[in-house]
Amino acid sequence: MKDVNQFKGMKVLVLGLAKSGYAAAHLLRSLGAVVTVNDAKPEEGNAEAASLKEEGIRVICGGHPEGILDEGYKLIVKNPGIPYSNPVVVDAVQKGISVWTEIELTYRISEAPIIGITGSNGKTTTTTLLYHMLNIAKKQPLIAGNIGTVSCTVGEKAKNDNIIVLEASSFQLMGIDSFRPRIAIWTNLYDSHLDYHGSSEGYAEAKAGITKNQTVDDYFIYNFDQPELRAYAERSAAIKIPFSLFGRTEKGISADDEQIYWDGVPYVSRSIIKLPGQHNLENILAATAAAILCGCDKSSIENVLISFTGVRHRMQFVKELKGRKFYNDSKATNTLATKSALAAFSMPTVLLAGGLDRGHSFEELRPHMGNVKAVIALGETAERFSEFVKSCGITEVFCATDMRDAVRESYSHTEPGDIILLSPSCASWDQYTNFEARGDAFIDSVMSL
Structure with a gap:
């Protein structure tokens, strides 16, 4: 960790606990800050609050007291999920108090260079692919952010010979000041989280934070196939590394049906890639470009492309049984994600879909x-989804009572060479606590066949 003196004696309010607030409070106290934590949850049963109080950190639970900002705070570090419409945040902005998320702390304290990865879809897969490429090439990567350990905890432990691979959401990127990744990746841009950001423009501007502080010494890897991202790339001061799926390009990384190209030169054959889908090819191009920029040897990159079959719950290959291949795409909670999953396969497919009815x-x-x-x-949307499917001319349509029933039923309608795909196109909360629990139920059901 850098020798950071700027926080010594500073009065800081950590707004919201969960993992990121808990980690930020610990870090700031170790840096000499005078820390107060304010969490909306009641104190009873709040394990994080109890733990911090035992260590002597002041914690205020059960809401936001009126006038809390009158105590002279110089900085607020907020949980990314707390919206900017929150009264405390609104008041802080009006008073000129800096409002950060913990990835700004990560940048301020870390000795290691940061690779920041964002995008509407694909950032977890890209982050994971890149981490494995760097790891095999012995670049000592550390994975952080949404996918792993809270980033400021990773930043605290990182040395200058590490590389931090950080998945960053739009929520986190709204709370930055000087955050500057050495390499930034923006996988794609589709409307999302508009209830939080207020508009498509607000969401895109938050994502653009991944490159806004970069300089001519940094790299910006972006999706050249999206005009919106080409426009944002023009605003970036970094060295631009475009990626494209539409044939060989002279600059950056690109692909056609046969090859992946680096600066127009054949780099690796697509035939070795195990991860299916055009959307995953985007992730592969972005991760490969970053790995090349970090000095990874070609064999390390190829090793990952040959062996990587997907992140858990994201087009994850589960098992092949008597010629049928099962894929778990439980993370597909909207039609855009399911559309990409269906486009990944040319073989006959049995689709398991449905869930919370929004x-x-x-x-x-x-x-x-x-x-x-x-x-x-499946789930609340079962009947409505069935009606839609029948209108598409598909006659083999069945409603399942639970996941085990769904998997057994799906298998009975297949033959060797078929795909069985869980890609729900709906959220999971009607039957499961989260998409991970839904995906785990699918995996367990497949393994029990």
Whole structure:
């Protein structure tokens, strides 16, 4: 960790606990800050609050007291999930108090260079791919952010011969000041979290934080196939590394049906890649570009492309049983993600889909249902999804009572060479605590066949 004196004696309010607030409070206290933690949850049963109080950190639970900012705080570090419409945050901005998320702390204290990865889709897969490439090449990577350990905890322990691979959300990127990754990756841009950001423009501007502080000494890897990201790249001062799926390009990294190219020169054959789908090819190009910039040897990169079959719950290959391949894409909580999953396969597919009914349309899936031979519908949307599927001309449609029933039913409608794909297109909360629990239920059911 850097020798940081700027926080010594500074009055800091940590707003919201969970993992990031808990880690930030610990770090700031170790740096000599005078820390107060304010969490909306009641103190009873709040394990994080109890632990901090035992260590002598002041904790205020059960809401935000009126006038809390009158105590002379110079900085607020807020949980990323707390919106900027929160009264304390609004008041802080009006008073000119800096409001950060903990990735800004990470940058301030870390001796190691940071690779920051953001995007509407694919950032977890890209982060994981890159981590494995760097690890095999013995670059001593540390994984941080949404996918791993809270980033400021990683930053505290990192040495200058490490590389921090940090997955950053739009929520986190709104709370930065000087955060500057050595390499920034922006995988793609689609509307998301508009209830938090207020508009498509607000969401995109938050994502653009990944490169806004970069200089001519840094690199910005971006999706050249999206005009919006080409426009944001023009605003970046960093060295630009575009990636494209639409044939060989002279600059950056690109792909056609046969090869991946680096600056227009064939680099690796696509035939070795195990991870299916065009959307995953985007992730592969972005991760490979960053690995090359970090000095990874080609064999380390190829090793990952040959062996990597997906992040858990994100187009994860589960098992092959009597010629049928099972894929777990439980993270697909919207039609955009399911559309990408369906496009990844040319083989006949049995689709398991459905979940929490938010009333959204499934029409976006219609052009991608051509290879679907049967559908097993789940959850609150089962009947509505069944009606949509039948309107697509698919006659083999069944409603399952639970995941085990769904997996057994799906298998009965397949033959060797078929794909069985869980890609729900809906959130999980009607039957499961989260998409991970839903995916685990699918895996357990597959393994029990």
